[in-house]
Amino acid sequence: MKLAEENSTVAADTPEARRYNRIHRWLEISDFVLGLAFLLALLLTGWNTVLRDWAYRSAFQNYTLSVFFYVFMLMFGGKVLGLGLDYYGLRLERRFQLTTQKTRLWLWDEVKGFLVALVLASFTAELLYFTIRQSPQHWWLIAWAMFMVLFIVLAQVAPLILFPIFYKFEPLENEDLKQRLVRLSERAGTRIRGIYKWNLSEKSKKANAALTGLGATRRIILADTLLDHYSAEEIEAVLAHELGHHVHKHILKSIFVQAGITLFGFWAANYVLHLSIEQWGMFDTLSDFSNLPLLVLVSTMLSLLLMPAMNAYSRFNERQADRYAFESIRSVQPFISSMNKLAAQNLAERTPSRWVEWLFHSHPAISRRVAAAEAWQRPTLAASSRS
Numbered sequence: 091m092k093l094a095e096e097n098s099t100v101a102a103d104t105p106e107a108r109r110y111n112r113i114h115r116w117l118e119i120s121d122f123v124l125g126l127a128f129l130l131a132l133l134l135t136g137w138n139t140v141l142r143d144w145a146y147r148s149a150f151q152n153y154t155l156s157v158f159f160y161v162f163m164l165m166f167g168g169k170v171l172g173l174g175l176d177y178y179g180l181r182l183e184r185r186f187q188l189t190t191q192k193t194r195l196w197l198w199d200e201v202k203g204f205l206v207a208l209v210l211a212s213f214t215a216e217l218l219y220f221t222i223r224q225s226p227q228h229w230w231l232i233a234w235a236m237f238m239v240l241f242i243v244l245a246q247v248a249p250l251i252l253f254p255i256f257y258k259f260e261p262l263e264n265e266d267l268k269q270r271l272v273r274l275s276e277r278a279g280t281r282i283r284g285i286y287k288w289n290l291s292e293k294s295k296k297a298n299a300a301l302t303g304l305g306a307t308r309r310i311i312l313a314d315t316l317l318d319h320y321s322a323e324e325i326e327a328v329l330a331h332e333l334g335h336h337v338h339k340h341i342l343k344s345i346f347v348q349a350g351i352t353l354f355g356f357w358a359a360n361y362v363l364h365l366s367i368e369q370w371g372m373f374d375t376l377s378d379f380s381n382l383p384l385l386v387l388v389s390t391m392l393s394l395l396l397m398p399a400m401n402a403y404s405r406f407n408e409r410q411a412d413r414y415a416f417e418s419i420r421s422v423q424p425f426i427s428s429m430n431k432l433a434a435q436n437l438a439e440r441t442p443s444r445w446v447e448w449l450f451h452s453h454p455a456i457s458r459r460v461a462a463a464e465a466w467q468r469p470t471l472a473a474s475s476r477s
């Protein structure tokens with residue numbers, strides 16, 4: 091980290107950072123388009139019904155088992171199709187020296203990721219078709235309620251069950267940092283349940299921090315890549331930001347927002363399913379699980395349409411957490427330097443174009459976050475120089 095960068099407001103993006111982010115963005119878009127093409131191909135060629143018949147025969151005509159086989163085939167097909175792009179993603183991280191992960195470990199992570207996704211997807215699909223069969227009239231309302239319960243349970247157990255499948259976590263042992271957190275929390279009039287070291291360095295050179303969990307599992311996780319290279323004041327600034335998410339109840343609020351969107355999503359899914367049966371003649375019944383690609387397509391299109399709005403909402407929350415951090419730390423200087431360090435370490439674009447930020451970024455651009463910190467500092471400085 092060059093001193094010049096730390097002291098200046100915001101350094102310009104290096105050509106390297108621009109190139110990395112451009113390729114990374116195209117990779118994500120390609121991945122998305124490939125998934126969409128896969129779903130459309132299934133539906134337009136009628137393979138969705140061919141696969142259904144296969145699944146049904148292989149499962150000895152057991153409905154529940156055939157739903158599982160069907161989900162497995164769809165996910166396996168999707169995974170095999172996307173594996174090339176996934177591997178290119180690893181190569182990209184290596185090319186820009188953002189990871190030292192060995193191919194074998196990466197493959198193992200891919201396998202674990204696939205299995206976790208398979209368990210979650212088949213469970214939700216079983217739940218969905220069970221509900222459709224039990225209550226063809228109101229399935230979408232009942233399924234929505236069940237999904238929300240599942241979602242909340244998942245948010246709660248994720249730090250205990252899901253994250254440890256991929257990363258090691260241990261309670262933070264640094265006493266100085268713990269004391270700083272306690273002081274921050276006291277000032278906030280709140281209590282955080284725990285602060286954990288997240289062993290990210292085995293897989294990435296990037297740094298990160300997050301507030302995760304819900305209720306009793308709510309905790310702040312700090313990547314070791316951050317803990318090892320940032321000053322105590324800088325880590326405190328990062329902690330203060332995460333505490334801001336906690337104080338403003340961002341996880342809970344996001345669940346409410348998600349609930350509204352999911353309700354609309356289920357309503358839309360029901361509407362499209364009825365169209366596909368009554369108007370397009372694609373399926374005979376609601377419970378024909380070869381309509382699963384259509385359901386996934388509906389939810390994918392909905393999340394695509396809502397992406398700018400969801401990202402705007404997330405950026406709003408991030409700005410709120412930043413403001414909380416400015417209020418609770420003594421000086422915003424460590425916040426600014428931590429932002430600059432993070433940008434350099436993660437090869438982030440500090441000044442993405444307006445439309446890139448608007449479409450893709452869940453966080454405000456680093457340049458804007460730094461500018462906000464400086465703007466916050468100025469009146470405070472003026473006030474203290476008067477006194």
Ligand SMILES: [Zn+2]
Nearest residue numbers: 331335408411
């Ligand atoms: Zn944040």
